[in-house]
Amino acid sequence: MTELLKISGLDVDFDTRRGTVHAARGVSLTVRPGEVLGLVGESGAGKSTIGNAIVDLLESPGRVSAGSILFEGEELRGRSEAEMRRVRGDRIGMIFQDPQTSLNPLMTVGAQLVETIEKTNGKISGAEAENRAIxxxxxxxxxEAKARLLAYPHQFSGGMRQRVVIALALAGDPDLIIADEPTTALDVSIQAQILDLIKQLCRERALGVIIVTHDIGVIANIADRVAVMYRGEVVETGDVAQILGAPTHEYTKSLIAAVPRADRKLDRFSSVDYIEGGTTPFKRIDIQTHWLGESQRERGSGPAIEIENLDLSFTLQKALLKRNRKMLQAVDDVSFTVNEGETFGLVGESGSGKSTVARLIAGLYRPDGGQIRVIGQDVVSHPKSATARTARRALQMIFQDPYSSLNARMRVLDIVAEPIRFYRLTDRESETRKIVGDLLDHVGLGASAALRYPHEFSGGQRQRISIARALASRPRILICDEPTSALDVSVQATILNLLKDLQQELGLTMLFISHDLPVVRQMCDRIAVMRNGGICEVSDTETLFSAPTHEYSRHLLDLMPRMDLLGEA
Structure with missing residues (x-):
């Protein structure tokens, strides 16, 4: 079959003050019409760099220093910007990772589509372009495509915005599409829809597709062939069944081993320790004498969290008359109990109410109705009472995004020390610094990290800082809201293993929120499945995965990316 794209010996360099960074070295790839090539690897492996180099969108000071990029037999290297503008969109379409930033928030979806159609198809304009957009x-x-043309991006869900981005990529009727992490942070249902759509378009249009991702499950479900990248080089390439079923390179083997299993529960996640860098092993402590052990010594026998008939509505449209207001029932009559020392999972699609329930428990939202008891204390009726304050201190939250949840202007010392100072756990600054250093040691960063700023750390290291901050108030309960969804699979494994170690050592109770069902199976003792603000089913983990009783639970499990190609490794 004729090659649509042929990359040979590609080198990409970034010249910096500290020398030249070799982002890609000797990369050779081919893509045929109607074929999906998966480009997989960790953050920093060079995957997105290759995609950007193909369409000459490397950020300065990046440059292609060697190699060839042949597209439909024509060399793309050395072309002028004007010539490349005719290639982009018209012949090669791009689907970017974040649809929120890919779309102009000040333009309607229709205006953006029509503009793209008119620029990539010089003979189409006006009503004809609008019909093409529909x-x-x-x-x-x-x-309801015609009506949706008048909507703005913020009026679409994440999955629908990604569909709009795909429509924009198709506007010029391209022969090749480069999809850069198109399903990152999408829930399992929307991810399945987007992958099915890309596969369908590939078949119907004989499109060549390069899908850039760190998600092995996505590769297993969509790719025909796979190229594995590590530190700027392609270390292994071949058919998806061969690469995922019988990899030959050690890095590929360790990457696949780190994927959370959905078919059975394991004690620990397999990690790729040399990927994250800059961390030390988990440091165990004597729980009887260490100050962190105080939370375990306070541990009781009753439930850690009790939720009864919880309700919360958000106002979508304000009006003087109640009947004219538009409301969203975000949480609808939710009840469950989390026992001391267990990990309780909340799963469901985006918008199901998982994170809203977490924020209600943490006191970030106030419910319209219902009861919340934390370690036996009512935290709703009298939220500012001394008992409620004590209960709140016993509960801390780890947020989804390790980049936005840390103050970029504060040193790590002050970030981790903030709960200690707020709750006045010690009056001596020297002791505060010692505790912070001890916490950073405990989560594997080392005490020296205290003097640095968040931007000096990787995503996985930042999440370790978030965990250290959560531990600083000596909590008994951790709420983990999608704590690893923004992380690579190997970094995810190290963070989840850290949480397991901490729970075992400190007797922590965890409310674990995720849309990643294999991760939930490995982490949780019991699970509640949420949909449209309510709970469909509460069950112990193994029963839910082997014999779910609710139709919606079965639907979610059916949508999980299948890793059958991985065998029993």
């Missing part, structure tokens, strides 16, 4: 929206599965 066709594209219908093709990517957006209903």
């Amino acid at each position: 066709e594209l929206l219908e093709q990517v599965g957006i209903t």
Whole structure:
């Protein structure tokens, strides 16, 4: 079959004050019409760099220093910006990772589509371009397409915004699409829809597709062939069954081993220790004498969290008359109990109410109705009472995004020390510094990290800082809201193992929120499945995965990316 794209010996360099960074070295790849090539590897492996180099969108000071990029037999290297503008969109389409930033928030979806169609198809304009925009929206599965043309990006869900981005990529009727992490942070249902759509378009249009991702499950479900990248080089390439079923390179083997299993529960996640860098092993302590052990010594026998008939509505449209207001029932009559020392999972699609329930428990939202008891204390009726304050101190939260949840202007010392100072756990600054250093040691960063700023750390290291901050108030309960969804699979494994170690050592109770069902199976003792603000089913983990009783639970499990190609390794 004729090659649509052929990359040979590609080198990409970034010249910096500290010398030249070799982002890609000797990369050779091919893509055929109607084929999906998966480009997989950790953050910093060079995957996105290759995609950007193909369409000459490398950020300064990046440059292609060697090699060839042949597209439909024509060399793309050395072309002028004007010539590359005719290639981008018209012949090669791009689907970017974050649809929120890919779309102009000040323009309607229709205006953005029409503009793209007119620029990539010089002979189409006006009403004809608008009709073509409607066709594209219908093709990517957006209903009421004509009316949706007048909507703005913020009026679409994450999955629908990604569909719009795909429609934009198809506007010029390209022969090749480069999809850069198109399903990152999407829940399992939306991810399945987006992957099915890309596969369908690939078949119907004989498109060549390069899908850049760190998600092995995505590769297993969509790719025909796979190229594995590590530190700027392609270390292994071949058919998806061969690469995922019988990898030959040690890095590929360790990467696949780190993928959370959905078919059975294991004691620990397999980690790729040399990937994250800059961390030390988990440091165990004597729980009887260490100050962190105080939370375990306070541990009681009753439930850690009790939720009864919890309700919360958000106002979508204000009006003087109540009947004219538009409301969203975010949480609808939710009840469950989390026992001391267990990990209780909340799963469901985006918008199901998982994170809203977590924020209600943490006191970030106030419920419209219902009861919340934390370690036996009512934290709703009298939220500012001394007992409620004590209960709140016993509960801390680890947020989803380790980049936005840390103050970039504060040193790590002050970030981790903030709960200690707020709750006045010690009056001596020297002791505060010692505790912070001890916490950073405990989560594997080392005490020297206290003097640095968040931007000096990787995503996984930042999440370790978040965990150290959560531990600083000596909590008995951790709420983990999608704590690893923004992390690579190997870094995810190290963070989840750290949480397991901490729970075992300190007797912590965890409320674990995620849309990643294999991760939930490995982490949780019991699980509640949420949909449209309510709970469909509460069950112990193994029963839920082997014999779910609710139809929606079965639906979610059916949508999990299948890793059958991985065998029993």
